[in-house]
Amino acid sequence: MPPLLQVLTLLFGVAMAYLTYVGFRRHQFGIGGLVFWEIVWLALVLVSIVPLPHQPLSRALGAARLLDLAIVVAILIMSTVTYRTYVAVQLMRRRLEELVRTQALAELPTTGAARLQSEGPATSA
Secondary structure (H helix, E strand, O other), X not given: OOHHHHHHHHHHHHHHHHHHHHHHHOOOOOHHHHHHHHHHHHHHHHHHHOOHHHHHHXXXXXXXXXXXXXXXXXXXXXXXXXXXXHHHHHHHHHHHHHHHHHHHHHHHHHHHHHHHHHHOOOOOX
16 A cells, blocks of 8 residues: 555544544534444554555455455445435435424414404405
C-alpha cells in the first residue's frame, strides 16, 4: 500500500473516531453504537498501519491486499445499511401519513361545524 494511502486512511480513521465520540457526547446514539464504531475505526487504522500480518487472511479470501478486502466488506455493509435505512424511512413515512390523516379527520367535524355555525345558513343570491 502506498504511504500516501496509508496516511489518508489513518487520518480518516482518526477523524471518524473523533466524530463518533462527539456524536456519543451529543446523545446521537448510545454506548453500544460508540463501542461498535470505535472498534470499526480502530480496525481500519490498524489495517492501514500494519498490513503485513493480515496478508494470509486477505490472500485466502481472494483479495490482493487487506485494504482491498476491507473496502469490499465496507461496500457490502454500506449496501445493507442503506437498504435498512430506506425501509425504516418508508415505514416512518407511512406512519406519519396515517397519523396526519387521523388527526385531520378528527379535527374536521369540529372545525367544519364551528365554521358553519359562525357563518349561518348559506343563502343563494
